Amino acid sequence: MMKRKKCTYPAGQSRKFFVFLHFTIMNNPLSIWNDHETIIIGKGPAALGPFVAAARDGLLKDFLDQQGVVIAGQNPGSGNLGKYRLNSNSPANDFLEPLDGIAKNGLGSGIRNALDTPEGKTLQRFGERNAPLPIVAAFIDRVGEAVKSLLKRKIPYCNVLPAYGNLVGIRENSCFVDFHQDQLYSGNIVLAGGARESETPDFEKISRECRKYPNISHRVLSASEAFCQKGIERLRVWIEGNPDLQVTILGGSHSAFSAAWSLLNNVVQKKSGAAFAPGSIRICHRAPVKIFYDSTVEADSFKYSYTPGDVCPQTGRVNRFGGLRGDAKKLYLQIMSNEEDRVALKHIQNPDFLIGAGESLSQSQVAILALGFGVGKRTIRNLDAKTEEWIPLQNDRQGQLEVDESCRILRADDTPLQRVFGLGLGHGIKASHLGLGEPNFDGKVDGVNVYWGAAGSMVVRQILKNRSASSRTLQSFSPQES
């Protein structure tokens, strides 16, 4: 087993005691501070993906075997998804189906049992309908609890670490993670810590430019603030103080329409009497807005215009990944049919987006930036190099990390890091890697169904491949169940 790098001694404690503790811990296979086969950094839906996928694929014992798997991030579960005061954009069944194929009596049965919890049953009632995200999150939290209790069931080396981890460097056969107090080596790392709007390339610049409008100045929000409780409260105060409040939303994705939906449904409360006036919310979008239809027949019946490149060859769905769904789609269709006159769309064709949106911004008191989610520029250290050497990683236009068809993170030179995986928001997998979706869509596929489905499976399979290619000596365990 590889050696742990550092043991720190809190002030006032004897070094002798900690040397004793160190050796006791290192000789105890159930210790949390051992080196591991795999460390998953993050505690949201994506971090649960490899466990759900391994359980469904009958690979859970293999996956947890040897030097074990840990999640770095206490109480894995719904991550940020439950904070959004929105309905899901995917049907409730999308969250349930990945658990359906898990064997009832195997090692992963606890994960499957989340379907039978009150939260699982509540979600099942929505079936093919969209469910409120807090209800979805309550179910995902149950899946997280099941994964946590699986990892804590005395399976050697498996655990949930009560600390945030940060991938620092890689060697040929291992990765090095910093936990502030401790540093661990592991055979593989899965980065699943989600993403932030402030880490998209344009966010800082556009937010600075918006603040230059004296009418807006300090009232610039991100889209997620517009649909999370704290931001909703702020917006409520603003509209109650100014019945003529005008809002410009910059961006044309799901988040932009979700922000507008939240203004109309969360911010405005009947009892306060405050309301948005016609035309007071403007969505300024660069690309033409596309919408999702279940089939070309359905799209035709609504006289929706699409090209063959918008149709997914596997399913016949129109704009399967690139189209608005759920409440965002409903709102768009209401705007287009003049049923909803409080929201107006402005297609910005000026190559300088901010100049194009200038007129709208100059009339508004609030700007909401819906520019996507990113993780920003990242480098990691090559610990095999004799002198200090940093490896730049590859970002896409939105500041997400690029991954290959096995979800391995790509270096800037397009080659994959063999043992570093990205899963979830900020590490989106291309639809083409999954062999799915409409040819016109070149974006990233994200969704719990993907992390718990195809992408989760790819990560597990690649980790098992890495293990068989590795020369490290590993230990095995024999769980009671198969």
Ligand SMILES: Cc1cc2nc3c(=O)[nH]c(=O)nc-3n(C[C@H](O)[C@H](O)[C@H](O)COP(=O)(O)OP(=O)(O)OC[C@H]3O[C@@H](n4cnc5c(N)ncnc54)[C@H](O)[C@@H]3O)c2cc1C
């Ligand atoms: C508005 C919106 C609506 C969406 N609706 C849907 C939907 O209806 N259906 C669907 O399938 N998908 C949906 N998604 C897409 C996606 O499924 C969610 O964004 C989901 O929350 C992503 O999961 P995640 O685990 O990647 O990230 P997150 O949910 O952000 O979770 C990451 C977690 O890891 C923690 N973390 C970060 N860094 C570390 C670290 N170093 N160590 C430990 N922990 C760390 C974070 O605090 C966070 O709790 C939606 C996304 C958005 C933005």
